[in-house]
Amino acid sequence: MVFRYLMDTTFPDLRSYGGADAFLRACKPRTVLDLFTSKWTGLVMGALLDGPRRFNELRRMLDGLTQKMLAQTLRGLERDGVVTRTVYPTIPPRVEYELTDLGRSAIGVLQAIGEWAGEHADDVIAARQAYDERAEQPLKPLRPV
Template sequence: MDTRFPDLRRFGGADAFLQVCKPRTVLDIFTGKWAGLVMGALLDGPRRFNELRRMLDGITQKMLSQTLRTLERDGLVTRTVYPTIPPRVDYELTALGHSAVDVLRAIGVWAGEHADQVLAAREAYDERAKEPVEMVSRA
């Protein structure tokens, strides 16, 4: 066993490498493309669906609906329907959603500080991928 990644199951702890790990299930929320951005868009308070859609460049109506539904199911966002014609629906972060804000901000800061490096690495990788592969022979 690799000692850098101990098997915490024998101590009654979680093992994020296991598919059934509870923390891994929760981490999956933040590894998607849109959940963190939707939550970030809700930091300043409640927003309506179309407001969110305008803010989040590139998101489709279907993906925004799915993301909001998932975040609501996970207890991170509330959906409030007002009895007006047409019905008004607001989305807002819950207390649990607000508790994740520091994590999201830290990821955003890291992304801002390292975006140039990541993009340069991608470009270098793509350039290397265009080169013909040389076979290595074993003597």
């Protein structure tokens, strides 16, 4: 488990000093985990798995992703060193995005999450439906009135 790893590789006794702990805001591994909490990060990285792609290719592949959100996601991934952006000197300029070695090193983790999602999608959907049905029921008093 990711959080177990983070806790085991940090020093809980340093909390009182503001030191390393996965549950502290400033913990380095936690700041990197933020990279993968974006709704679109895994899908964009997956779309780049087979090689470089142009912006509009990515946009067509990723149904529901707006141009603005794709631009923000790619910019963030580039900033984090996970994606490179290459501009070719053509008219009009051609821009391609590609995973870096660092980005490719995270693909196994993203594939594992994708496999888990595929295996448990029906369970999650059923749980959501059951929750929504319970939420629609009127509240019952704890004691008879």
